[in-house]
Amino acid sequence: MRLIAVxxxxxxxxLAAAAVVPAIDYSNDLGTLLLAGAILGLASFALxxxxxxxxLPAIILSLGIALLFxxxxxxxxxxxVVPDLHVGGFWSTFAGAVVIWLVNRILRPEDRARYRxxxxxxxxxxxxxxx
Numbered sequence: 001m002r003l004i005a006v007x008x009x010x011x012x013x014x015l016a017a018a019a020v021v022p023a024i025d026y027s028n029d030l031g032t033l034l035l036a037g038a039i040l041g042l043a044s045f046a047l048x049x050x051x052x053x054x055x056l057p058a059i060i061l062s063l064g065i066a067l068l069f070x071x072x073x074x075x076x077x078x079x080x081v082v083p084d085l086h087v088g089g090f091w092s093t094f095a096g097a098v099v100i101w102l103v104n105r106i107l108r109p110e111d112r113a114r115y116r117x118x119x120x121x122x123x124x125x126x127x128x129x130x131x
Contacts, residue, residue, distance in 0.1 A: 003041070009107045011037035013100035014085075021095045023088025032084040040078045040100075048074055071097040 014036050018024045026032045051070050052059065059066045072094045079087040087093045 005108065006041050007037050009104050010040045010100065012107060013037075013103035014040065014096075016103050017096035017099040020099050021088075021092050023086070023092035024096045025086045027084045029084060032082060036078055036082045036085045039081050040074060043074045043077045043081075047077065068094065068097060068101070071101055075100065 011033055014024075014026065014033055018026055026036060048070060051073060052067070055066060055070060059070075072090075075087060075097045076093050079085045079093075087096055
């Protein structure tokens with residue numbers, strides 16, 4: 001179920017990015033959009049952890065801002081694999097990655113709930129009786 005949710009969120013994110021960033025185009029083909037959403041999810045699952053590991057010093061030094069460039073790289077890889085998806089140059093790819101990230105943050109509340117639960121659990125203090 002989570003895989004389908006990620007795929008659909010990626011598709012909506014790509015749709016929003018194509019609407020906001022003029023250089024991003026999927027030829028108004030639903031099949032291209034669905035394929036690009038699947039490939040983006042696959043690239044994020046398979047390549048993103050390796051790229052994050054390789055760029056970890058830059059991510060730490062930039063306080064996480066470099067992760068946006070990693071997301072832009074995943075979008076570029078998707079555009080290379082999907083022939084009818086065009087993302088333009090570097091800045092349009094970066095802007096598209098930001099739009100897709102924002103859409104994913106809005107549409108996937110389970111990630112926010114998990115983050116909130118982790119923060120609450122770390123603040124929990126034991127009581128006097130050890131519970």
